[in-house]
Amino acid sequence: MKAKDMSQEERLEYLIQYLCRDSVRYKSLRVEKAERRATLRSLMNIRMPGPVSEEFLEIQDAFLQQEAAEKGIVQVEAIPTIQEAYGINGKLGSRISLWQGDITRLSVDAIVNAANSGMLGCFVPCHGCIDNAIHSAAGLGLREECGEIMERQGYEEATGKAKITGAYNLPCRYVLHTVGPIVYEALTEHHCRQLSSCYESCLSLAEKNGLDSVAFCCISTGEFHFPNEKAAEIAVETVREWLEHSRIERVVFNVFKDEDLEIYEKVLRDRLQ
Template sequence: MSQFDTQEEQLEYLVRELKRDSGRYKDLVIPKGKLEKRRLMRSFMNIRMPEPMDEDFLKVQDQFLQQEAREKGIVSISRLASVKEELGCAMEHGERMVLWRGDITTLAADAIVNAANSQLLGCFVPCHGCIDNAIHSAAGVQLREECSRIMKAQGHSEPAGTAKITSGYNLPCRYVIHTVGPIVADTLTDEDCRLLAGCYESCLRLAAEKGLKSIAFCCISTGEFHFPQEIAAEIAVKTVRDFLRENGELDTVIFNVFKERDYEIYREIFCGGSSSVSCSL
């Protein structure tokens, strides 16, 4: 474990290095409790601008985050039952689709999808509950640096409905595909629906072009971006089904949900139900 004998020693080192790196918080008193220190480490990672960190820090950070991932429990794709197997539903390509409720940062898929913002740099709010924050926090500071390089080369914000791919770093997945979903203001529009469908299609095409065999989607735009859950799920399933109909590259597409309500919505759609409101796609 490099020069440290325990994870607690690694954590102490990482917090002190991030505190020193922050400059603004160099006089902050580090708490004694392990959970408080871990939360502070995540907070420092969240607010840190995308700049290189020295190799000694990265080595310890990587060891720490990878051990933490193992302790959370890495989920193999082979352990997940397909929609056809688990739900007994006769949806087309149900044998290639999975509905799974759990923590997307534990999935050992070829790629997981991050619901990003237009800056594509992750969430800067310390310990925020969004998936963008969770993915960047589990991946390590390198993910924000790679996203920054992509955005600098691009020269403008990422449009809604498009996607970019990066390494997964300390996540169990090989890659992270970042997509920006539409923000629903007051009334849902057909353009919102078109852009959300574009998110799913852009991610699927990137995965296929990269030769990936599995991809896990979160519920894009349904949280902070206020897209209605039922319609978002219908768009997700329809777009994936249409893609699988025309493309044989992907073996497994996972619809990852975190809330029981989202699980029920997807289950109803897979088994032949639909919401009373829809978009023109």
């Protein structure tokens, strides 16, 4: 049966069965019906890079694209600028936006993924990090491309650097993967310079690839423990300095938590008014 002729439930069943057969450890996995979607995500999360069949890709893509449509795709043109939303009338007020929600819903030229140095995505089943969310919504093709990039490179990605990949089943065109600093104890100036470099590296890749819009997540503030307010200050200041000599039309600061929304609202008013 063709993917387009299958229901979401039939696609889900096919994908789970394929990944179970593909796995040494989970060949005989028994799945309760209520747990099937979490099971699929978990099986995708733990799978190492490697080819899959064309049939699998066709059915996976149909399944994930239907899920994306049901979540609701947000066009960058529909997101108000900080000038429109907050009355911030500085010279960059019409080129910066603040948006709260799931970054995997955004139809922009590129979204930014807070990656780890391995650059292959999160392998923890159904983990709550943005790396896991992006790879889960994009599908297995994203990890495969990341694996090819890292195999050619031959070493882990340095903190502050970035790579660009396709977006696969995400509504954006590209994903910019950057490795933020990990703050184990006290925050240092070195950490701050590394975080600024993450934003610069992503914006540089966007420029080189002719992209007009970029959506940044709150890099390093989750699992990597960078203080949220300082991270927002660095993000806004680095983007402000870059946009003053850039052709990029729109930068979206994407937040998920209410705490980060409040922080960015304050920082944007203080720094860009």
